[in-house]
Amino acid sequence: MRDHLSRPVVAVTGMGLVTPLGFGVAESWAGLLAGRSGIQRITRFPTEHLKTRIAGQVTLPGEEALASPERVERMAAMAAAEAVEQAGIGGPFPGPLFLGMPPVEVEWPQRLALARAGAGYPAMVEAAAGQRGLFETFLFGGIGERLAGRFGTRGVPVSVTTACATGASAIQLGLEAIQRGEAAAALCIGAEGSVAPEPLVRFSLLSALSTRNDEPERASRPFEKTREGFVLSEGAAALVLESLESAQARGAEVLGLVLGAGERADNFHRTRSNPDGGAIIGAMRTAIADAGLQAGDISYVNAHGTGTPENDKMETLGMRAVFGEAPPPISSNKSMIGHTLSAAGAIEAVASLLTIRDGMLPPTINHEVPDPAVALDVVPNVARAAKVERVLSNSFGFGGQNVCLVLGAAP
């Protein structure tokens, strides 16, 4: 049960999802196969003066009072609970936690509450002094610590961010820990809860977001000619990784394998890939090689596919460079879910495993006007049956951090 580099083979024995399409793997996956959009007009907060007034929202009970880190923690915990239950692991989790999550900071409701004693920072700092709950909520390590406590994971909870590749990085860290023999199992989570006014403004200022506010469900259009930005979204995914040996020894159902991972940083620009595509091509090739495979062994690609003009153009370039004249089908879950940023890589890894399990390629919806520059089979609009053995899942981040995973069928 070793791979081509004599490393332990790594299995997936549990999966959990929270997406704008639903709570749980079954509901989210059914939505993806049905080609259903989870994008809506934002209802959680006022949207006057915002250029973008749509998003993929996950509505949580009592959410009016929740800060982003609390939302992230709740969605992560829901996904993790589903994954751990499916894996059949009772009691403390027998390995470390790798959490892909967004950066957090004190937010406007807290800031405005502190400012009632005086609007300058010195006065706000005095008003904050000794508010232990504020401290623990907005510490970067807080979410991981509370999740580690809840699931009983071992060692330091590791929180990671590589922008839009974060979820894939969390899985890669777990994969490596098991391959190194540091752990027999790892709980890998990607979670995002950034649908709030300031993140929307920030991404709008980068001209990254779709402004198709009147047709939310048609706004996310990866690889399509009229695409004009991504749709901010939120959610979480969790995967229980385990050495195949340990999974089989305890009789767990193996849902699939994580065959390899590859990464490559770009040094070209803060929000754009090098025009030669070197880093994304490198990440894709490295992942395939890490899995001991050739490009021709990949049956299907789960795209990064954000729906920005730039990403989809570069991803097309990468696909042609890696796969040549006859690339495998590629589709974007983000056409339905939107871009869940820190969660995306993990959500899409789960979708990739379900694609293999069911032999069904989820579609890229909103494919109305083909882009002649995108010479790819994007599985337009309707899911398709296909035999899928190995999936390459792409994640390319702002800041030039690119991570690709190769997922395979259970043996």
Added chain:
Amino acid sequence: MSEAIWITGIGLASSLGEGVEVHRAALRDPTARPVVDAASFAPFPIHPMPGLAFDAQIPKKGDQRQMEPWQRLGTYAAGLALDHAEARGLVGEMHLLVAAGGGERDVALDEAICAELAALPPEQAGPLLNERLANGLRPTLFLAQLSNLLAGNISIVHGVTGSSRTFMGEEAAGAEAVRIAAARLAEGRGEVALVGGAYVAGRWDMLLLHAASGGLWRGDWALLGERPGGGMVTGSIGAFLVLETERHARGRGAPCLARLMAVRSGAARRQGEDSARASAAALAEGLALRPGHAVVSGASGMPEPLAEERAFLAGLPEPGPMHFTADLLGHGVEASFPASLALGALALAEGLAGQALVTGFGIWRGEALALLEAA
């Protein structure tokens, strides 16, 4: 497969200044003290940024403009480490592991919005907040705030592109970055890694977060061991290390500054028997500590973890000289553990000890130990 790991480059910038010489000198001099700015953020003393000629490490003004001080400091220190290791030619395949918090907010904008909106009912404040943010936020500020963009800037400015991972979670993130970098090199996934972090102390947004813990030291600066009731003084620190397999370093004739023998981390819940002291004691099991080893402590000044750390250290065999990193640099949160490792390596290179135990007890969570041996 387990390759020996060397530290072959140190990049340090703190209130003391930049580069290894000024920090070596401070280690040699028992009366050395950090630079203190008591006025700008009163009543909280901080250790300010040194004056740095950013052009030397970040030659493009356009790159400098895309960053705020936190990213500039880190990118600068990363460049110092590359130069110190003479590793500029290795950046294409070099792994990059960064421990990061968040970047600077626009404090003036925050204050203006707070002044206007704090007293308004939420239904009025919400739409106005959108309007003020949409008109007030600078487009470049977001990229200067994103945690992973310190690594992104290091890739852009210095060309480090083998891989890029950013860890979050205060002190523990710094230790995990080093631990995972060393583990990947030891198992043969690459030959050289750049690892570290940066923290800028002179920031009201960060002081607000840390004031909420009740742990910020107020008033006149004092040595960490001489603060009644304890307390933390944050320090501006950029700290990066070049880690390299021994085989690779020997192959290119790079000198060893210190051998990184072990990096271990734990996270006690710090309740009852699950204490930081017990966590650290478990991490120390089997470490080949010799009498007279130096201790470089990353203690923050927070009283509870400091008491736990002292209790842990008291159980070690005949320690030698003890240094609190915070007494020279202040507490640098994510940068604290890399900075303590850097000081430990410099102490060994100075001949102050043959071995150094580096500790990192987080202000809230996380215990980490590293063992360094002289070259």
